[in-house]
Amino acid sequence: MTSNTPLPPCSILLLAGGRGQRMGGRDKGLLEWQGEPLIAHLHRRTRAMSDDLIISCNRNRDRYAMYADQLVHDDEGDFPGPLAGIRAGLKAARHAYLLVLPCDVPQIDANLLDSMRRVASEQPDKPLMVRHGEHWEPLLCVIPLVLAATFEQAWNEGERSPGRIMRSLHAVALQCPVDDPRLANLNTPELLARPKGVSD
Numbered sequence: 001m002t003s004n005t006p007l008p009p010c011s012i013l014l015l016a017g018g019r020g021q022r023m024g025g026r027d028k029g030l031l032e033w034q035g036e037p038l039i040a041h042l043h044r045r046t047r048a049m050s051d052d053l054i055i056s057c058n059r060n061r062d063r064y065a066m067y068a069d070q071l072v073h074d075d076e077g078d079f080p081g082p083l084a085g086i087r088a089g090l091k092a093a094r095h096a097y098l099l100v101l102p103c104d105v106p107q108i109d110a111n112l113l114d115s116m117r118r119v120a121s122e123q124p125d126k127p128l129m130v131r132h133g134e135h136w137e138p139l140l141c142v143i144p145l146v147l148a149a150t151f152e153q154a155w156n157e158g159e160r161s162p163g164r165i166m167r168s169l170h171a172v173a174l175q176c177p178v179d180d181p182r183l184a185n186l187n188t189p190e191l192l193a194r195p196k197g198v199s200d
Helices: 038-049 061-067 082-092 110-122 145-156 162-168
Strands: 011-015 053-056 070-072 097-102 128-132 135-144 172-176
Touching (some): 011 038, 011 082, 038 053, 038 061, 038 097, 038 110, 061 070, 070 082, 082 097, 082 135, 082 145, 082 162, 110 128, 110 135, 110 172, 135 145, 145 162
Parallel strands (some): 011 097, 128 172
Antiparallel strands (some): 097 135
16 A cells, blocks of 8 residues: 655665775676666666765775765775764755665665565654564665664764664664565676676
8 A cells, every 4th residue: 555645755875886806806886787786777767766876985086976966985095994984974964864775786776665665654653674584674764864873873883884874773663575676786796797687
């Protein structure tokens, strides 16, 4: 049953700041899939959903700028991990919710993104994570900005896993089917070369 209640405004953070180890150190968001950079696919999926589209990137800022309203970067060097990008996004976000996506899920669709926003708005004091089967996807999440200080405190105490923080906050699960092709991470050269719609 679909609700007619308008979805609350959200900021959207696309994570493209990683080291790209599985891609031989290349900047993953700029690698091509189906003739376009991965970041272009995510931009097209999300652009109409927010007036605050943020990209976390630690290199090639001039190339990412055309896809974002804001660019953020890690405040520590040597690629400290996705939690650093999420922290930067929480600090920059202009809306009450931050929807987070990695740059390597180009098959995600509007239905799933809308479901993430809708379910998150029903539990405004808890983070939401996508889950398929028994597997959580901590980089496919919605974080209420009221939790920004909690994330910052966890970081200062040495935590580097966004999933552990969100589970400790009793994260809401948005359950998806096992092997849902929309969640396929194209994070190796072999996966990037596969035809559209094929996942592990």
